Amino acid sequence: MNPLHYLRALRGITVRELLRFVHQRERFVSALVRPLVWLFIFAAGFRSTLGLSPIPPYETYILYEEYITPGLLGMIQLFNGMQSSLSMVYDREMGNMRTLLVSPLPRWFLLVAKLLAGTLVSILQAYAFLLVAWFYDVRVPIEGYIDLLPALVLSGLMLGALGLLLSSFIEQLENFAGVMNFVIFPMFFLSTALYPLWKLQESSELLHTLAQYNPFSQAVELIRFALYGQFNAHACVYTLTALVLFLSAAVFGYNPSKGMMQKKGGKQ
Amino acid sequence: MNSPTAPALLLHSVSLSYGEKLALDKVSFTVSPGECVILLGPNGAGKTSLFSLITRLYDTREGSIEIAGFNLKRHSSKALGRLGVVFQQPTLDMDLSVERNLLYHADLHGMGRKLARIRIREELDRQAMFERRHEKVRQLNGGHRRRVEIARALLHKPDLLLLDEPTVGLDMPSRKAIVEYVHQLSADQNIAVLWATHLVDEIFATDQLIVLHKGIIRFQGAVPALLEKTATPNVASAFQQLTQEGK
Numbered sequence: 001m002n003p004l005h006y007l008r009a010l011r012g013i014t015v016r017e018l019l020r021f022v023h024q025r026e027r028f029v030s031a032l033v034r035p036l037v038w039l040f041i042f043a044a045g046f047r048s049t050l051g052l053s054p055i056p057p058y059e060t061y062i063l064y065e066e067y068i069t070p071g072l073l074g075m076i077q078l079f080n081g082m083q084s085s086l087s088m089v090y091d092r093e094m095g096n097m098r099t100l101l102v103s104p105l106p107r108w109f110l111l112v113a114k115l116l117a118g119t120l121v122s123i124l125q126a127y128a129f130l131l132v133a134w135f136y137d138v139r140v141p142i143e144g145y146i147d148l149l150p151a152l153v154l155s156g157l158m159l160g161a162l163g164l165l166l167s168s169f170i171e172q173l174e175n176f177a178g179v180m181n182f183v184i185f186p187m188f189f190l191s192t193a194l195y196p197l198w199k200l201q202e203s204s205e206l207l208h209t210l211a212q213y214n215p216f217s218q219a220v221e222l223i224r225f226a227l228y229g230q231f232n233a234h235a236c237v238y239t240l241t242a243l244v245l246f247l248s249a250a251v252f253g254y255n256p257s258k259g260m261m262q263k264k265g266g267k268q
Numbered sequence: 269m270n271s272p273t274a275p276a277l278l279l280h281s282v283s284l285s286y287g288e289k290l291a292l293d294k295v296s297f298t299v300s301p302g303e304c305v306i307l308l309g310p311n312g313a314g315k316t317s318l319f320s321l322i323t324r325l326y327d328t329r330e331g332s333i334e335i336a337g338f339n340l341k342r343h344s345s346k347a348l349g350r351l352g353v354v355f356q357q358p359t360l361d362m363d364l365s366v367e368r369n370l371l372y373h374a375d376l377h378g379m380g381r382k383l384a385r386i387r388i389r390e391e392l393d394r395q396a397m398f399e400r401r402h403e404k405v406r407q408l409n410g411g412h413r414r415r416v417e418i419a420r421a422l423l424h425k426p427d428l429l430l431l432d433e434p435t436v437g438l439d440m441p442s443r444k445a446i447v448e449y450v451h452q453l454s455a456d457q458n459i460a461v462l463w464a465t466h467l468v469d470e471i472f473a474t475d476q477l478i479v480l481h482k483g484i485i486r487f488q489g490a491v492p493a494l495l496e497k498t499a500t501p502n503v504a505s506a507f508q509q510l511t512q513e514g515k
Binding site: 002004005006008009011012013015016019020023024095096098099100101102103104105106 | 323324325344345346347348349351353355356357358359360361363364368371372373374375376377378379380
């Protein structure tokens with residue numbers, strides 16, 4: 001197998017993912033509207049009730065809209081990761097997944113290619129959101145938009161890998177509602193997306209600890225620091241480690257002789 | 269390793285069980301280049317399980333499978349590269365055009381754009397579908413979608429074409445056209461075909477048959493040998509006789 005074959009397969013999977021996203025207009029609109037609703041309504045409502053003292057990377061007092069922007073970028077990627085996962089379960093039920101799995105490439109590569117393609121889609125969504133936010137006067141230093149890119153790649157890969165892992169466990173579309181309740185919401189609310197860690201600590205030590213170890217918190221912090229041209233090494237290592245763990249488990253789950261594929265075989 | 273004389277498909281003593289239930293019991297057969305083998309079995313006979321193993325959706329735990337001389341477990345990429353599949357469920361992207369669906373497949377098989385476009389033209393032309401290449405799959409009827417899926421399976425010129433009940437849900441003229449096309453293809457292009465079905469009217473007198481029932485091969489050979497063995501006047505009666513045993 002030559003490297004060109006891998007590149008062509010990656011192109012095929014990426015183009016397909018992008019075209020699917022473009023063709024599903026509702027998905028594009030809801031991916032954009034969801035964080036904007038949080039920014040325009042939720043943040044406006046809570047602006048006066050949540051007092052935020054300056055914590056790194058902020059050097060001065062900031063508006064709540066500015067605080068939750070990194071969290072909303074993370075939310076876009078979290079939902080996109082879950083959306084990809086949902087589409088994989090759908091593809092598997094509908095059979096489309098089989099055309100991918102029967103192609104002459106190692107399964108780990110097919111999953112990584114799918115992950116890269118999904119991450120690219122999430123990054124496009126994130127920048128579209130930032131563009132709208134810019135018109136709403138939520139702005140960061142111009143270099144922040146560039147520094148943000150590698151952070152979005154890493155966080156997008158990590159959250160996408162989590163989606164892949166979940167899709168290897170979920171057997172039917174109906175079970176997906178559980179993912180919303182037990183994964184997306186706890187991950188989002190138990191994180192630094194909406195409030196800083198010290199605020200949580202004031203309420204509950206347990207919640208503070210859970211939020212601290214939540215990989216989504218670390219992804220949000222990575223994004224937050226990158227937006228202000230700073231590098232959060234701890235968040236980066238944590239997110240990278242979570243990516244490796246989730247991806248390895250997903251590859252195991254999709255292995256035809258191990259993991260969930262073999263178990264699913266018993267239910268055909 | 270691959271050799272010019274290797275059968276397109278070789279199954280040796282393949283078994284598969286789902287917990288306590290044995291789905292396939294020591295299944296062995298070969299499909300040679302240019303041969304059209306019909307895998308005949310009622311629902312639940314084990315056809316889909318067998319196809320899942322040949323397409324490596326699951327690994328073969330007992331027995332071995334070779335495609336064009338490549339062991340599916342040890343040289344899975346090479347083996348899968350020699351395989352074209354039409355699944356029972358439609359697997360095209362409905363919102364993408366015919367051409368885009370085929371380009372996606374060509375990319376997965378590592379084909380360059382120029383070669384891919386030549387092959388797409390060849391395969392679609394052969395089924396009178398080239399003019400419709402820019403249409404979304406959603407706009408095509410069931411028969412035409414199946415034609416596109418067959419064109420897609422042949423794009424990388426496989427040694428073995430697997431078809432898992434490809435005519436399910438199609439009207440009579442579409443079914444007839446597909447059955448005739450695949451038989452012609454096997455004869456003209458020396459492609460080995462393994463066609464799973466439970467519809468006996470899709471069988472030609474020249475086909476090789478494998479009758480699978482409850483995971484066990486009840487018969488394999490040519491149509492005349494089946495009629496002789498079962499002392500029946502036609503394949504339908506023979507099939508009924510073989511699949512009623514052990515009920």
